[in-house]
Amino acid sequence: MPNIPQSEPSSKPVPVRRLSKSRFLAGLQCHKRLYLEIHSPELATPPTPDRRAIMDMGTDVGVLAREFFPGGVLVEETHRQIPAALSRTAELVLDPTVQAIFEGAFVWQDILVRVDVIERLDATRWRLIEVKATSKVKATHLYDLAIQSAVLEGAGLLVDGCYLMHLNTQYVFLGGALNLEEMFALDNMTDEVQARRERVQPQLEEMWEVLQQPVAPVIEPDGHCQQPYECPFWAHCIKEKSPRWVFHLPGGAKLQNMLIQEGVETIDDIPAHIQLSDIQQHVKANVEWISPLLRARLQSVRYPVHHLDFETFMPAIPVFAHTRPYRPIPFQWSNHIEYEDGTIVHHHYLCVDGRDPREELAHRLLLSLGETGSVCVYSEYERFLLFALGDFLPHLKPALSKVVRRLWDLLSVIQQHYYHPDFQGSFSIKTVLPALVPKLAYDDLTIQNGAVAAVMYQKMVFSETDLMERAHTAQALEEYCGRDTWAMVELRRVLIGRVGGSVL
Ligand code: SF4
Structure with a gap:
């Protein structure tokens, strides 16, 4: 993803004082996305009702997961009360009777994170737990844990273990009370997170650099815009694309990305030697077709x-x-x-x-x-x-x-x-x-x-x-x-x- 300035709707870059965990993850998906989220957020497509429902479901799962940690204390201050959230978290960290902290706020090098759960192991050591409403671990979760553990350690905590808590979709609810031990899986991802930790610092440096530029970087939309989730700037980034843009060819990102890499702009430009499925051939022919059957x-x-x-x-x-x-x-x-x-x-x-x-x-x-x-x-x-x-x-x-x-x-x-x-x-x-x-x-x-x-x-x-x-x-x-x-x-x-x- 080359960071070359272009004529993207110019925004006056305001000084960026702080990044968050979610913006770091946005920056990992695409530097342009990070830039637009900060300098031109109005270009994003608002979440649809079903997307909002998925986010609410994630919140419900996070709240339920807290029951797993008796003696835990929630930092109730919201994202509009960050100084208060930081000082409340610091108080709880120093209180040895607090066994776990939910939604603790930490800052390091101008990166702010709110951590789902940190669990006290002893006087100095903590366990970091990220709760996800997913059924399995994804690569993005490891970077999520990596940035959080970097911030926690930067803020002075000794992190002894990074875990991902997610849903076990094999759990069968039998009625009555939920069996949280069975419903949640707790995976130790410490080694996987460690492997990503060393990349966090250079990635952050690149992101800060991008954010200081007067215009957004030039990055063409393609398969990366859908991974790990569809980018909210998708509609904005493809607004000039033809309805026959090659990315609209059905049948998988691999072929689309290969064609895009080769400079094929529209479905009509796909070279004859490229092997297409029957459906792809009909899309390319772009005429009504009725099978004899x-x-x-x-x-x-x-x-x-x-x-x-x-x-x-x-x-x-x-x-x-x-x-x-x-x-x-x-x-x-x-x-x-x-x-x-x-x-x-x-x-x-x-x-x-x-x-x-x-x-x-x-x-x-x-x-x-x-x-x-x-x-x-x-x-x-x-x-x-x-x-x-x-x-x-x-x-x-x-x-x-x-x-x-x-x-x-x-x-x-x-x-x-x-x-x-x-x-x-x-x-x-x-x-x-x-x-x-x-x-x-x-x-x-x-x-x-x-x-x-x-x-x-x-x-x-x-x-x-x-x-x-x-x-x-x-x-x-x-x-x-x-x-x-x-x-x-x-x-x-x-x-x-x-x-x-x-x-x-
Ligand atoms: S749509 Fe794609 S290119 Fe545009 S900002 Fe999002 S990830 Fe980047």
Whole structure:
């Protein structure tokens, strides 16, 4: 990533007095990101509701993890009260009766960190623990620990061990109290962190240097913008890119990055000798394509055709017995049934309170699906959920297994047998629907994607007390899930039209 000044919206660089742990990590992803976060934060895309929900879930996991350390004391001062947080932390460090400190504030070389947990081992030694709501250790967590341990030691603490505490997704909650010993995994990452510690100082020096420049460094967007997470300046950095930018080629970052490195700017510029998958070739050709097998595939449905979609939520901390962290819990389904004469009937289910919805949801679903007809879905997700429901409800497993045998995946039919230039390489129903059925999209809905549906559902059943608000959310959820299944009805009709009308 060369640090060459360019004409990026010029900001008057104000003197930067302090970095934080999160800015250090932003700088590791990209120096331009660090620069923009400090000098032009208004260019960032604000977090979406689902992204905010993920962050809240991380906070909840962090709070729960504190129960693991009896005798620990929380530094309650917020990020707006840093001097008070620093002095409170210093007090707690000097108090030998304090066994652990949560959210302690430390500064070294103008780097401020708030540490999830430090645990007192004896009079001088401390253990550093970073809590993550993830299921496994990632490389970025090691740098997270590395910068924290550097600051702690710089601030005068003896750090004897760096640990990552994360969720054990194999833990099965049996109801009652959570078993934190089983739900959390505590991994000793001391050696891995040590290996990164020596790189911290030179990295910091580079970052300070970048921040003193009058303009942001020139760094082209590519795969690094998505690792470890999508950069909030992505929309800003790609705003001048063509819709045919090579990064929009589906099928993996490796090929995209290789093409970008070779100076290939658009999909149209990809040299003929580059081997592309079938889907990539259609994206490159950029014309409508209908497979000779599409008609037969469409004819393979059996009437009445059920069009089924589930909505799910995935709590990091299990809320229902016999679930695991991040286990998807279906709380809603919609089924548009199309009969052979063209009649359409709509059935739907939504759990509107905080009960475990799975048994009632499954019973109602089986009634709605009956014994005959194909069950049209869009992706393999419904198959996975039906299997999971069968495992949880053994008495319904045979009936649910029969439903699985009736599944008919519209997504795979489209991926293998049809392409439209407006897909722009994406087969998401959110892209395919407006391309093929322009009158029907999602932008008129309060809820426009499944992640937001999950957030709204959890708010409705676990925290919303206003009955009107709950009713509005329930309606928005019904409309969203219903749109997904109506979309499948319309998509099948359009595809039938493309192969010459009736497929009966
Ligand atoms: S989008 Fe990419 S290039 Fe732009 S600031 Fe973020 S990481 Fe850097």
